[in-house]
Amino acid sequence: MTYTIQNTLxxxxxxxxxxxxxxxxxxxxxxxxxxxxxxxxxxxHDKLLLPGFVNAHTHSSEMWQRGLIPPVPLELWLAELxxxxxxxxxxxxxxxxxxxxxxxxxxxxxxxxxxxxxxxKETETIEAAVQAYRAVGIRAYVAPLIQDEAMSAGLPTxxxxxxxxxxxxxxxxxxxxxxxxxxxxxxxxxGINLVAAPTGVHLSTDALLTGCIELSERYDLCRxxxxxxxxxxxxxSHEKYGCSAVEHLKRIGYLGSQTSLAxxxxxxxxxxxxxxxxQSTVVHNPLSxxxxxxxxxxxxxxxxxxxxxxxGCDGAASNDSQDLLEAIKxxxxxxxxxxFDYRNWIxxxxxxxxxxxxxxxxxxxxxxxxxxxxxxxADLVLYDLTSLSLLPRTDPIGLLVLxxxxxxxxxxxxxxxxxxxxxxxxxxxxxxxxxxxxxxxxWHSSRHSKTMYSTEARYxxxxxxxxx
Amino acid sequence: MTYTIQNTLxxxxxxxxxxxxxxxxxxxxxxxxxxxxxxxxxxxHDKLLLPGFVNAHTHSSEMWQRGLIPPVPLELWLAELxxxxxxxxxxxxxxxxxxxxxxxxxxxxxxxxxxxxxxxKETETIEAAVQAYRAVGIRAYVAPLIQDEAMSAGLPTxxxxxxxxxxxxxxxxxxxxxxxxxxxxxxxxxGINLVAAPTGVHLSTDALLTGCIELSERYDLCRxxxxxxxxxxxxxSHEKYGCSAVEHLKRIGYLGSQTSLAxxxxxxxxxxxxxxxxQSTVVHNPLSxxxxxxxxxxxxxxxxxxxxxxxGCDGAASNDSQDLLEAIKxxxxxxxxxxFDYRNWIxxxxxxxxxxxxxxxxxxxxxxxxxxxxxxxADLVLYDLTSLSLLPRTDPIGLLVLxxxxxxxxxxxxxxxxxxxxxxxxxxxxxxxxxxxxxxxxWHSSRHSKTMYSTEARYxxxxxxxxx
Numbered sequence: 001m002t003y004t005i006q007n008t009l010x011x012x013x014x015x016x017x018x019x020x021x022x023x024x025x026x027x028x029x030x031x032x033x034x035x036x037x038x039x040x041x042x043x044x045h046d047k048l049l050l051p052g053f054v055n056a057h058t059h060s061s062e063m064w065q066r067g068l069i070p071p072v073p074l075e076l077w078l079a080e081l082x083x084x085x086x087x088x089x090x091x092x093x094x095x096x097x098x099x100x101x102x103x104x105x106x107x108x109x110x111x112x113x114x115x116x117x118x119x120x121k122e123t124e125t126i127e128a129a130v131q132a133y134r135a136v137g138i139r140a141y142v143a144p145l146i147q148d149e150a151m152s153a154g155l156p157t158x159x160x161x162x163x164x165x166x167x168x169x170x171x172x173x174x175x176x177x178x179x180x181x182x183x184x185x186x187x188x189x190x191g192i193n194l195v196a197a198p199t200g201v202h203l204s205t206d207a208l209l210t211g212c213i214e215l216s217e218r219y220d221l222c223r224x225x226x227x228x229x230x231x232x233x234x235x236x237s238h239e240k241y242g243c244s245a246v247e248h249l250k251r252i253g254y255l256g257s258q259t260s261l262a263x264x265x266x267x268x269x270x271x272x273x274x275x276x277x278x279q280s281t282v283v284h285n286p287l288s289x290x291x292x293x294x295x296x297x298x299x300x301x302x303x304x305x306x307x308x309x310x311x312g313c314d315g316a317a318s319n320d321s322q323d324l325l326e327a328i329k330x331x332x333x334x335x336x337x338x339x340f341d342y343r344n345w346i347x348x349x350x351x352x353x354x355x356x357x358x359x360x361x362x363x364x365x366x367x368x369x370x371x372x373x374x375x376x377x378a379d380l381v382l383y384d385l386t387s388l389s390l391l392p393r394t395d396p397i398g399l400l401v402l403x404x405x406x407x408x409x410x411x412x413x414x415x416x417x418x419x420x421x422x423x424x425x426x427x428x429x430x431x432x433x434x435x436x437x438x439x440x441x442x443w444h445s446s447r448h449s450k451t452m453y454s455t456e457a458r459y460x461x462x463x464x465x466x467x468x
Numbered sequence: 469m470t471y472t473i474q475n476t477l478x479x480x481x482x483x484x485x486x487x488x489x490x491x492x493x494x495x496x497x498x499x500x501x502x503x504x505x506x507x508x509x510x511x512x513h514d515k516l517l518l519p520g521f522v523n524a525h526t527h528s529s530e531m532w533q534r535g536l537i538p539p540v541p542l543e544l545w546l547a548e549l550x551x552x553x554x555x556x557x558x559x560x561x562x563x564x565x566x567x568x569x570x571x572x573x574x575x576x577x578x579x580x581x582x583x584x585x586x587x588x589k590e591t592e593t594i595e596a597a598v599q600a601y602r603a604v605g606i607r608a609y610v611a612p613l614i615q616d617e618a619m620s621a622g623l624p625t626x627x628x629x630x631x632x633x634x635x636x637x638x639x640x641x642x643x644x645x646x647x648x649x650x651x652x653x654x655x656x657x658x659g660i661n662l663v664a665a666p667t668g669v670h671l672s673t674d675a676l677l678t679g680c681i682e683l684s685e686r687y688d689l690c691r692x693x694x695x696x697x698x699x700x701x702x703x704x705s706h707e708k709y710g711c712s713a714v715e716h717l718k719r720i721g722y723l724g725s726q727t728s729l730a731x732x733x734x735x736x737x738x739x740x741x742x743x744x745x746x747q748s749t750v751v752h753n754p755l756s757x758x759x760x761x762x763x764x765x766x767x768x769x770x771x772x773x774x775x776x777x778x779x780g781c782d783g784a785a786s787n788d789s790q791d792l793l794e795a796i797k798x799x800x801x802x803x804x805x806x807x808f809d810y811r812n813w814i815x816x817x818x819x820x821x822x823x824x825x826x827x828x829x830x831x832x833x834x835x836x837x838x839x840x841x842x843x844x845x846a847d848l849v850l851y852d853l854t855s856l857s858l859l860p861r862t863d864p865i866g867l868l869v870l871x872x873x874x875x876x877x878x879x880x881x882x883x884x885x886x887x888x889x890x891x892x893x894x895x896x897x898x899x900x901x902x903x904x905x906x907x908x909x910x911w912h913s914s915r916h917s918k919t920m921y922s923t924e925a926r927y928x929x930x931x932x933x934x935x936x
Contacts (some may be wrong), residue, residue: 015913067858067866071804071813101856190474231808250913293804293813321857321872330798336539336761340699341933345539345761383912388902389789390535392909396536402759404789406874432857437513440859443853445483465809 001025001416004037007384008044010372011349011397023378026416031374046386047410048396049431050352051371052139052379053324054359056101057224057262057283057312059145060113060129061086063095064407064441066320072107072452074230074292074318075155075342075459080449081317082151087118089128092437095316096132101425101433102322103138103313107400108358109379109414110139110369112283112312114197114224114262117144119168126181130192135421139379141363143197144181145223146174148208155236155455158462175211182219191415193222193363201245202233206252213253222258222363223420228271229263230294246271255280260362262312264302265295272298272305281308281362286331287321288314300335300344310358325405328355332401348401378416383408384423469493469601469884470857472505476512476850478840479817479865489517494884499842502520507639508812514854515878516864518820519839520577520607520847521792522827523567525692525730525751525780527613528581528597529554534788540920542698542760542786543899543927544696548917549785550619557596562904564600569901570790571606571781575868577847577882578607578827578837580751580780582665582692582730585612587636588930598660603632605887605895607847611665611692612649613643623717623923624703629787643679644736651689659883661690661831668694669713670701674720681721690726690831696739697731698762700931714739718793723748728782728830740766740773749776749830754799755789756782761767768803768812793873796823800869816869846884851876852891 005021010031020035021028021044064086069077086092096113103111109131117125126144133140148171153164178196186194196212198204204225216223228234228245237245246267248253255278262283267275275282282302289297302309311327313319319327332346339345346354358372369377381402383390386409390399399405412420419426457468473489478499488503489496489512494835532554537545554560564581571579579601585593594612601608616639621632646664654662666672672693684691696702696713705713714735716722720798723746730751735743743750750770757763770777779795781787787795798815807813814822828838837845849867855876858867867873880888887894925936 004933009911011913016911064860064862066860066862067816067864067868067871068862071801071815072810073808076810086876098856098859180579287801290798290801291805295805317870319872320867320870323872326794326872328757333539333755336758337763340541340761340931342540342544342761347539348535349531373670386902386906388566388898388905391566391902391905391912392532392534393906394532394534394536394909395913396535396911397913399788400535402788403535403784404787404791404794430856434854434859437856437859437863438854441862443477443861443864445479445863445865463808 002039003042003418004035004039005042005044005049005382006037008049009049009396010049014397023413023416027379028372028374028376028378031372044382044412048383048385049372050107050381050383050461051356051399052381052412052414053107053328053355054110054310054363055103055108055113055313055322055324056112056260056359057285057309057314058099058111058113058114058322059315060096060099061092061116062245062315062317063098064091069317071291074294075232076452076455077292077318078151079165079455083449083451084447085116089118089121091440092125092128093132094433096129097136097433098437099316099322099427100133100136100138100236101187103324103414103429104327104420104425105409106324107379107381107409108324110141112141112143112195112224114143114145122177123180126185130185135428136425137414137417137430139191139414141195141222142185143195144178145197145199146178147199147203148174148205149203151203154202154236155458156239156462170207171207171211174208175215178215182215182221186219186221195222195224197224200233201248202236205285207250209254216258222260223254224254224260224262227261227264228266231255231266234266244268244271246274250274250278258364263289263294263297265289265297267298272301272307275302275307276305279308280308283312284309284331285312285314285327287327288318288332291318296334296338300339304344308361309354310362311355324355325400329401336416348398351401352370352397375453378413380413381409382411384410386466470507471510471511471886472503472507473512473850474505476515476517476866478517483543484864486508489886491881494845496840496842496844496846499840510879512850513734514852516853517840518575518849518851519824519837520849520880520882521575521796521823522573522580522778522831523576523781523790524580524728524778524827524830525753525782526567526579526581527584527783528564528567529560529584530783530785531566532559534784537785539759542762543700544656544920544923545760545786546619547919547923551917551919552915553584557589557592559585559908560596561600562901564597565604565896565901566905567784567790568601568604568606569898571792572880572888573877574792574794575849575877576792577849577880578609580609580611580663580692580803582606582611582613591648594653595804598653598843601660602658602824603896604893605882605885607882609661609690610653610662611647611663613667614646614667614676615643615667616673617671617773619671622670622704623700623926624707624930639673639679641676642676645681650689652681654689655686663690663692665692668701670704670715677720677722684726690728691722692728692730695729695732696734698749699734700857702734712736712739714742718742728833731757731762731765733757733765735766740769740775743770743775744773749778751780751801751830752777753780753782753795754802755795756786761788764802764806767799768807772812773931776829777822778830779823793868794821797869816866819869820865846881848881850879852878
């Protein structure tokens with residue numbers, strides 16, 4: 001399939017220019033003014049073409065609980081989330097489609113789904129998500145969320161004796177299910193990649209972490225994990241390892257250019273040096289970090305240290321959306337209040353680069369996609385610059401990043417295949433999706449989470465908050 | 469004109485219920501299940517009805533510069549803004565229409581426009597904005613932005629000798645033009661209110677401030693001003709008054725239940741007590757406070773002290789949007805990182821109340837609008853709960869506040885008149901607006917602001933930043 005996008009605006013080093021862009025067999029084959037038109041002609045007039053962004057950390061099935069969990073910190077929020085997690089692979093399919101749709105319509109062409117698995121239906125869960133992403137056509141990194149310690153192990157003990165129940169699945173059985181999923185579903189050329197992705201050091205034994213390293217090396221997979229999202233996790237890491245979680249991950253060999261780390265809120269300067277030195281990637285999830293009160297990640301310090309940083313929406317129960325442009329906006333401007341010297345602030349063009357090339361780099365694929373470069377895979381987004389939200393005409397990238405674009409995405413290509421056209425998803429019926437989501441849910445304003453209730457007293461105690 | 473909105477969801481104290489709502493002669497006349505239908509019937513099925521929000525602080529003409537000014541602090545940003553401020557009343561009209569449209573489509577029914585005046589065309593500027601708001605039908609508080617000190621007076625001197633040029637218009641001439649505007653345009657029953665609104669203490673003499681108090685008392689106007697948005701303004705206030713700006717405003721009688729104060733980032737505990745005691749309102753502009761690196765306003769402290777707080781988008785060159793739901797979301801979740809005790813965090817229902825009744829309270833009009841109450845003016849917004857962004861069905865208010873609603877506003881009434889229907893503005897042609905905004909602008913990525921350039925060295929010096 002060949003396309004020529006004619007007369008589209010693209011960014012240059014400092015400005016913009018109007019060019020034609022040709023796509024053949026999934027790759028960008030030419031970028032220049034006034035090319036000989038070949039294949040299907042797409043009118044790029046009054047439109048801006050950018051490389052697609054990566055939604056570099058999310059949990060698709062949280063969509064079923066968005067808007068519902070009250071404002072509480074991660075450890076209590078997780079308790080409620082898991083009390084009501086969806087248990088039906090059809091729901092997994094629908095929420096993965098919804099996540100893909102919202103990501104595409106906010107400039108994303110790739111999603112990293114740290115996928116919560118239904119106990120006892122782990123492979124069906126992974127299969128449902130893979131089917132959803134193949135149906136929509138978005139590039140997907142499916143990262144089954146695995147752990148081998150019980151949720152209650154995720155809080156620091158504060159030197160008190162806490163008896164932890166064992167996790168219901170053994171370490172080896174967990175690694176086996178990941179290996180089976182890789183064998184069945186990992187297919188980079190079709191745009192589906194499996195990822196080795198333990199929940200985090202706070203819920204994993206070293207056996208699980210090193211097992212993930214081995215699998216990732218054997219099958220050339222990316223590695224992903226949550227890292228120091230909350231103060232509680234920082235306290236716990238020091239209890240567990242006698243050092244920071246970053247030092248521990250470095251020691252066991254988890255870090256590297258194939259490793260992306262979600263959140264990274266509670267790192268110190270020595271940790272930052274380690275991330276830079278190991279070429280690991282930080283996935284910034286500014287909205288969930290605010291929503292859960294986790295803190296403001298030291299993103300300007302990461303950038304100054306040369307750490308690769310990209311953006312994620314995080315799951316829709318802690319955001320509660322999958323709008324990547326929103327994450328990019330807040331993930332840029334939030335840090336202006338952390339440094340009086342505005343010369344260190346993130347400019348819109350830098351934010352776009354972090355979201356596209358930074359995202360590809362975090363997936364060890366910067367040579368494959370993430371920029372408007374001849375030879376790279378055509379993962380592209382065409383924005384309609386006549387949308388009211390992008391008017392008057394000023395700096396298109398400034399409007400995209402600092403504004404609040406609505407109905408701005410006109411077309412999207414992934415692997416050279418057009419999957420959004422005239423603002424509409426081409427391969428799935430969004431009206432039908434809405435009907436399914438509507439029919440399988442009901443309005444309510446509250447519910448009683450037993451686990452949150454039973455966790456709260458311990459949480460308040462170990463975090464030094466006034467007793468209930 | 470009489471309407472009956474049938475079978476709409478409305479919030480109760482803790483939950484939701486389905487009711488009919490009747491509107492007659494601009495006011496809510498009945499709210500109950502299964503009312504006898506009268507007048508035009510509106511289908512409220514699968515929709516949520518809420519009181520309209522107040523966009524309690526913006527500067528409409530900044531729309532011409534949105535997306536364009538680089539990430540720099542307020543004092544440098546202002547220098548560039550004024551170098552390129554629009555000079556044509558037709559532009560003022562168009563950007564006021566645009567501001568009204570974006571406010572309505574994000575749940576607002578009322579806008580406080582702290583309107584930058586074209587020098588020499590002050591009355592024409594005000595007239596253009598008034599005409600725009602009357603054309604769209606939104607409730608408007610037009611607050612001509614007045615000052616009687618030159619922009620260069622807005623920086624602390626740091627004890628160095630700075631020669632300030634006088635402002636081009638005298639204090640009395642400034643007060644006269646405000647008075648003329650009140651006489652010509654102030655018409656609360658038609659939904660147009662003039663407001664006495666000096667830029668801020670940092671650019672006003674006491675003569676201007678007390679002149680504004682007198683005019684507001686004579687004509688029963690609200691008062692509005694910027695207050696301690698930046699650290700520079702805090703330093704300047706102490707230089708100028710030998711006390712905090714809040715103490716000074718209290719002393720001269722500016723504060724009170726008719727007074728709303730934009731930003732309020734740099735207040736101390738004693739200042740907060742004064743705001744509570746005088747029943748003044750804080751207008752929280754979270755997005756511009758981040759964008760300009762001004763800081764995080766201590767909103768949780770205001771709420772704990774009993775200060776009324778509401779939300780504003782601020783002008784579209786410092787945000788760079790006019791999406792009120794975005795300001796409400798970020799203005800709620802941002803503060804979770806300022807207090808480890810989640811019991812002090814803002815819940816979605818509280819945020820909605822701050823945006824509606826809190827907004828009306830800040831305009832001294834809580835008895836007139838701001839809640840679903842029989843007898844109040846019908847300033848109402850009906851949300852389509854089948855929008856993808858509000859699915860699956862969970863807690864509708866949670867989805868509205870914590871999510872990222874798009875195309876969610878179905879209908880809007882102001883003063884009982886329907887001005888949005890089926891997601892479309894009824895009284896103005898938005899396609900034509902887009903065309904006008906498009907034709908009067910051009911894409912570019914940068915421009916040279918002489919004043920920003922000449923201000924920067926002094927700014928860096930007084931703020932203790934490394935020299936250029």
